[in-house]
Amino acid sequence: MKHTKQQNWILYIPLILIAIFMLFPVLWVVSSSLKPSGELFSWPPSIIPQNFTLNNYISAFQESNFTRYLFNTVFVTVAATVLTLVINTMAGYALAKYRFRGSAVILVFFLSTLMIPLEALMIPMFIVLKNLGLYNTLWGIIIPPAATPTGVFLVRQYLMSVPDEMIEAAKIDGASDWKIFIRLILPLAKPILATLTIFSIMWRWQDYIWPLIAISDSNLYTLELALANFVGQYSVDWGPLLAMAVLTMVPLIIIFLIFQRFFIRGIMMTGMKD
Amino acid sequence: MKSEKPWIPYAFLLPNALIFGIFVGLPAVYGIVYSFTEWNGISSATFIGLENFKTILTDSEFWTMLFRTLIYVIAVVPLTVVCALGLAWLLTRGLKGSNVFRAIFFLPVMISFIVAGLIWNWILQTDTGLINYILSLVDIEPVGWLSNPVFANISVILVTVWNRVGFFMLIFIAGLLNISPTLYEAAEIDGAGTWKKFRNITIPMLRPITLLVIILCFIEFFKTFALVVSLTGGGPINATRYYVQYTYDTAFGMGEFGLGSALSLILFVIMGIVTLIQWKVSNGGRV
Numbered sequence: 001m002k003h004t005k006q007q008n009w010i011l012y013i014p015l016i017l018i019a020i021f022m023l024f025p026v027l028w029v030v031s032s033s034l035k036p037s038g039e040l041f042s043w044p045p046s047i048i049p050q051n052f053t054l055n056n057y058i059s060a061f062q063e064s065n066f067t068r069y070l071f072n073t074v075f076v077t078v079a080a081t082v083l084t085l086v087i088n089t090m091a092g093y094a095l096a097k098y099r100f101r102g103s104a105v106i107l108v109f110f111l112s113t114l115m116i117p118l119e120a121l122m123i124p125m126f127i128v129l130k131n132l133g134l135y136n137t138l139w140g141i142i143i144p145p146a147a148t149p150t151g152v153f154l155v156r157q158y159l160m161s162v163p164d165e166m167i168e169a170a171k172i173d174g175a176s177d178w179k180i181f182i183r184l185i186l187p188l189a190k191p192i193l194a195t196l197t198i199f200s201i202m203w204r205w206q207d208y209i210w211p212l213i214a215i216s217d218s219n220l221y222t223l224e225l226a227l228a229n230f231v232g233q234y235s236v237d238w239g240p241l242l243a244m245a246v247l248t249m250v251p252l253i254i255i256f257l258i259f260q261r262f263f264i265r266g267i268m269m270t271g272m273k274d
Numbered sequence: 275m276k277s278e279k280p281w282i283p284y285a286f287l288l289p290n291a292l293i294f295g296i297f298v299g300l301p302a303v304y305g306i307v308y309s310f311t312e313w314n315g316i317s318s319a320t321f322i323g324l325e326n327f328k329t330i331l332t333d334s335e336f337w338t339m340l341f342r343t344l345i346y347v348i349a350v351v352p353l354t355v356v357c358a359l360g361l362a363w364l365l366t367r368g369l370k371g372s373n374v375f376r377a378i379f380f381l382p383v384m385i386s387f388i389v390a391g392l393i394w395n396w397i398l399q400t401d402t403g404l405i406n407y408i409l410s411l412v413d414i415e416p417v418g419w420l421s422n423p424v425f426a427n428i429s430v431i432l433v434t435v436w437n438r439v440g441f442f443m444l445i446f447i448a449g450l451l452n453i454s455p456t457l458y459e460a461a462e463i464d465g466a467g468t469w470k471k472f473r474n475i476t477i478p479m480l481r482p483i484t485l486l487v488i489i490l491c492f493i494e495f496f497k498t499f500a501l502v503v504s505l506t507g508g509g510p511i512n513a514t515r516y517y518v519q520y521t522y523d524t525a526f527g528m529g530e531f532g533l534g535s536a537l538s539l540i541l542f543v544i545m546g547i548v549t550l551i552q553w554k555v556s557n558g559g560r561v
């Protein structure tokens with residue numbers, strides 16, 4: 001419809017205004033983090049740093065335990081993502097391609113646990129961690145939320161489309177169940193594994209409540225815990241804090257910009273859940 | 275498909291089931307048990323029957339907190355749903371550059387609650403914040419965005435929408451792309467304008483997805499915690515202390531683990547009811 005296309009340029013006005021609203025907080029914080037402390041609180045504020053400096057970043061590294069928090073966060077994110085991928089892909093495959101006693105019940109069970117609020121379990125989970133000796137360890141953050149029903153669900157939905165004949169053919173060639181999983185299923189599942197990887201990285205990097213429950217030793221803080229702790233203090237040292245906030249958000253933003261399509265596929269599948 | 279060795283599928287499920295059982299299943303049972311006890315988390319728990327629930331339900335502080343949480347949820351859910359749908363609609367008009375706008379609108383989703391709260395905490399500062407500076411340009415007195423109880427709630431609502439709208443927008447985009455274009459073409463032949471098409475085709479076709487988004491929003495926002503921690507700290511004077519933070523403080527702050535467990539169980543029941551409603555409604559909507 002040609003005439004509607006021509007009127008459509010009006011839609012750019014709301015699009016641009018909303019884009020500014022979405023972006024300016026991020027840009028403003030980046031700009032603020034590059035100002036010396038005097039300019040940070042100047043009135044009127046300068047939009048672009050007048051006395052550009054990296055001091056806030058330097059002191060974030062030197063005066064806080066930032067390197068430690070960064071290492072903890074990266075370690076938790078990587079280990080948790082590997083674990084999440086392994087156990088959820090296996091479970092998702094079993095539920096997608098095998099029919100066995102109880103498979104229907106297990107599937108319904110998985111679907112019904114999708115909505116369990118982990119927040120409602122924080123007290124008993126804390127007790128379980130303590131009893132297992134995982135309290136105040138990074139593994140205490142990593143293991144418990146790894147068995148995510150969402151992960152199982154995503155993999156299962158995706159693998160449903162793999163034709164049984166392919167697996168039967170591999171069996172006739174003498175491949176074992178495990179070999180079929182490794183050699184045939186995993187390569188086929190690559191796109192959904194990419195989605196799950198990206199999701200897991202996002203969940204773990206951003207997680208606050210679980211590290212909060214599992215950790216009290218400040219040497220084991222993740223970036224999120226450290227930031228929450230600093231901003232809650234009586235006198236906030238804004239300069240280095242903003243620099244830390246920027247350093248915390250930038251890796252995920254970069255990952256998003258590179259792997260956009262995997263995010264989009266995953267979230268759109270959420271919409272197709274039922 | 276069947277395996278010759280019947281134990282094979284169970285072996286594939288085992289690692290997941292073990293971790294889920296130990297760290298989610300077991301705590302779920304513990305949680306129910308603890309909610310009937312008085313317990314400080316260290317010494318042994320004493321069974322006290324329904325006493326915790328009695329304490330909670332007769333505590334005016336609990337009702338104030340629940341009411342506060344509900345007000346926040348009732349404000350933030352419709353706002354998020356309408357904005358997400360609006361953005362999704364704008365991005366499916368076939369405009370050039372839609373992909374770029376989609377990425378920009380989604381960008382805040384990549385920013386964690388803690389960092390989002392921190393960013394806006396900086397922007398909304400009363401004396402040095404950018405927002406109050408912009409308002410001062412049009413002669414508006416500084417607003418206590420984080421220090422006035424009403425404005426603090428408004429701030430939390432706005433930041434929640436800013437942070438999460440992109441996520442739900444994507445779900446709506448998937449829904450909009452699923453509507454067959456022939457429906458619109460037929461309507462155009464009948465002379466329907468943009469608004470008529472939106473009302474008579476888009477809205478009814480999106481009904482199931484809209485319900486899903488409403489429920490997802492409700493469940494997520496009812497549990498809002500991390501965002502508040504770094505934005506307002508739950509203040510001023512508890513004005514933005516919602517359900518999960520209240521539960522956390524009761525257990526880990528005051529050492530009332532029994533009471534905290536009872537609060538968690540109530541949260542669990544509320545979430546369960548909402549999920550059931552969703553199942554009922556979405557089945558009904560699909561026929």
